[in-house]
Amino acid sequence: MNWDKLTAVEFTDAVDRCGGVCLVPLGVIEKHGDHLPLGQDPIYIHDVCSLAAEREPAIVFPYYYFGQIHEARHVPGTIALDGKLLLDLLSAVCDEIARNGLDRIVLVNGHGGNSSLLRYFLQLTLAERRDYTVYLSDIPRPAEAARELLRARNDGHAGEIETSAMLHLHPELVKLDVYGDYGQTLGRIAHVREAGLETGIWWYADHPGHLKAEQVEFTAEKGRAIVEGHVNHLARQIRVVREDAVTPELLRDFYERNDAPSNRYP
Numbered sequence: 001m002n003w004d005k006l007t008a009v010e011f012t013d014a015v016d017r018c019g020g021v022c023l024v025p026l027g028v029i030e031k032h033g034d035h036l037p038l039g040q041d042p043i044y045i046h047d048v049c050s051l052a053a054e055r056e057p058a059i060v061f062p063y064y065y066f067g068q069i070h071e072a073r074h075v076p077g078t079i080a081l082d083g084k085l086l087l088d089l090l091s092a093v094c095d096e097i098a099r100n101g102l103d104r105i106v107l108v109n110g111h112g113g114n115s116s117l118l119r120y121f122l123q124l125t126l127a128e129r130r131d132y133t134v135y136l137s138d139i140p141r142p143a144e145a146a147r148e149l150l151r152a153r154n155d156g157h158a159g160e161i162e163t164s165a166m167l168h169l170h171p172e173l174v175k176l177d178v179y180g181d182y183g184q185t186l187g188r189i190a191h192v193r194e195a196g197l198e199t200g201i202w203w204y205a206d207h208p209g210h211l212k213a214e215q216v217e218f219t220a221e222k223g224r225a226i227v228e229g230h231v232n233h234l235a236r237q238i239r240v241v242r243e244d245a246v247t248p249e250l251l252r253d254f255y256e257r258n259d260a261p262s263n264r265y266p
């Protein structure tokens, strides 16, 4: 059930039917090599959410394409909003979703660069009382059936997985005739990373063209297996969220005890 395609009357019924579960498909607008669309992540993850919600009832929030992507500010088409704004915006959106009766919100991430931000967002939900629960579904490993088909050893961005998935979902958006030849890892700060150090410039150091991939055979068949595995995984998660009686109760308990810290455990 796609939030933006429901009428107001249908929406009320849908909230009841889905047990208060809302999926927020999070992507970002970012270059994906030369051959995939800037909206690869939001398009893919919105499709996965919509398909999973057909199996396990949930309302799917419209495309949410504001995410963490400062590392792509040097390439055309990037939308990189300030980090504090991203956190505030997501918080306000969750408040609005809950105000509409959906109190189990699943952030379904489709962009690797969002992972740290979303985990921090989860921690921030403990800072002040909320009358809803937020869950994070981050990008899973491809399912076993998909892994059996995959061949690339180098595939971290716009490679075999993402290209094949898009060939399955929206083949008209894939331009294989202009596939870039700059997918190898440059390793310009290997000495720093080998010492166990991290820096903000690591992605630019290794993959300035936002392609981390080798050219193997990209097929819609591989894409179908990838999407199918992800949809199954998310449908299972929707069921767990809908039936989860413990987490919302723990949150209530935690917020209450925040007001009067004590030495009682638990």
Ligand SMILES: [Zn+2]
Residues within 6 Å of the ligand: 032, 040, 041, 110, 111, 157, 158, 162
């Ligand atoms: Zn991507």
